[in-house]
Amino acid sequence: MDDELSQQLQDCIALGVARTPHQNLLFIVDQLVESAARALSPGVNDPYTAIICMRWLGSGLIVMTHRQDPEPYRYDSDENLRVVAKSVTFRDVCSAIIDQLRPYYATDRNAAIQMMQTIATVRSCTRNEDRRALLNEHADKLLTSAQMIPLSEYDITHLRDADQRVSSDGSGDDQGQREPEWTNG
Amino acid sequence: MIGYASPDDVTQPSRHVPATDQAANVIVGENRDGYAQTLDDGGLLEIATENDLVIQLHFRPGDFIHRDQVGFSV
Numbered sequence: 001m002d003d004e005l006s007q008q009l010q011d012c013i014a015l016g017v018a019r020t021p022h023q024n025l026l027f028i029v030d031q032l033v034e035s036a037a038r039a040l041s042p043g044v045n046d047p048y049t050a051i052i053c054m055r056w057l058g059s060g061l062i063v064m065t066h067r068q069d070p071e072p073y074r075y076d077s078d079e080n081l082r083v084v085a086k087s088v089t090f091r092d093v094c095s096a097i098i099d100q101l102r103p104y105y106a107t108d109r110n111a112a113i114q115m116m117q118t119i120a121t122v123r124s125c126t127r128n129e130d131r132r133a134l135l136n137e138h139a140d141k142l143l144t145s146a147q148m149i150p151l152s153e154y155d156i157t158h159l160r161d162a163d164q165r166v167s168s169d170g171s172g173d174d175q176g177q178r179e180p181e182w183t184n185g
Numbered sequence: 186m187i188g189y190a191s192p193d194d195v196t197q198p199s200r201h202v203p204a205t206d207q208a209a210n211v212i213v214g215e216n217r218d219g220y221a222q223t224l225d226d227g228g229l230l231e232i233a234t235e236n237d238l239v240i241q242l243h244f245r246p247g248d249f250i251h252r253d254q255v256g257f258s259v
Contacts, residue, residue: 005236006211009257012228015219015250022223024247074230082233084241085226 025088029096032057040104040111050105051114057097058118064090065126090131098138106145109155116142116162124164139163208241213256221246 019027036053039046069090074083098119105111116139123135146159213221224246233240241258244250 005232005259008232009211009229009240009259010214010217012225012232013213013221013250013256014223015214015217016222017219018222019220019247020222022246024245026245027247074226076230076234080234081239083226083229084239086242086245088245 025093026096029057029060029093033097033100036101037104040108047108047110050108050111054101054105054111054114054118058122061090061093061097061122062125064093065122065128065131091134094134094138102141102145106142107149109151112142112146113159113162116159120162120164136165139165208258210255211257211259212253213244213250214252216252217250218252219250221248221250
């Protein structure tokens with residue numbers, strides 16, 4: 001490995017002290033996640049701000065369901081593999097939103113129900129079985145973590161209904177039929 | 186920006202990624218820390234093509250890079 005090549009590679013990266021939205025979807029996701037997490041902290045206790053963040057984050061995930069994950073493989077004009085990049089996948093963004101926020105929404109009845117609705121809405125927008133399975137896993141984790149807080153039987157039923165996988169009439173998830181509910185925010 | 190195929194398609198890499206134990210590692214920079222704000226995709230592809238290499242990246246734009254952290258395998 002010669003020094004000139006190392007230097008050329010290093011020159012392909014700009015390092016800086018701050019994160020920026022350039023080439024970085026997760027930065028924008030994290031900004032809304034941070035707002036939601038702060039809003040749900042006991043000192044602030046503003047679940048409605050968190051709910052608005054979750055709705056917009058859900059909207060972003062729905063946009064991602066229209067797209068395939070970016071290919072990490074870059075080829076030259078002769079179709080030789082040249083660069084293997086690390087790409088941001090649907091799974092990464094789901095984790096950044098649903099996993100990162102779990103400690104917060106799992107302690108708040110209204111936020112937990114909103115996150116369950118968001119998961120169900122995103123799931124209803126994709127027919128990709130891997131993505132649907134991933135969202136089912138997140139819904140299961142939400143149900144499990146919500147059991148750790150005292151919720152009335154009524155609230156637990158409400159949370160399960162928001163999940164939509166087994167609705168009260170037994171029809172289950174209606175793929176692609178459900179429209180997001182934009183009521184405010 | 187790369188293009189997208191139709192939604193929900195499953196794609197497989199059309200080439201195998203070379204095993205990393207055959208590769209030389211390159212650090213991002215001596216005494217350089219910070220967020221990877223911009224990655225020159227086109228520049229990397231050009232370097233790899235001109236030198237007949239396959240370059241694997243170990244970070245994404247936006248990741249925090251510590252000094253002397255390995256950024257590339259060549």
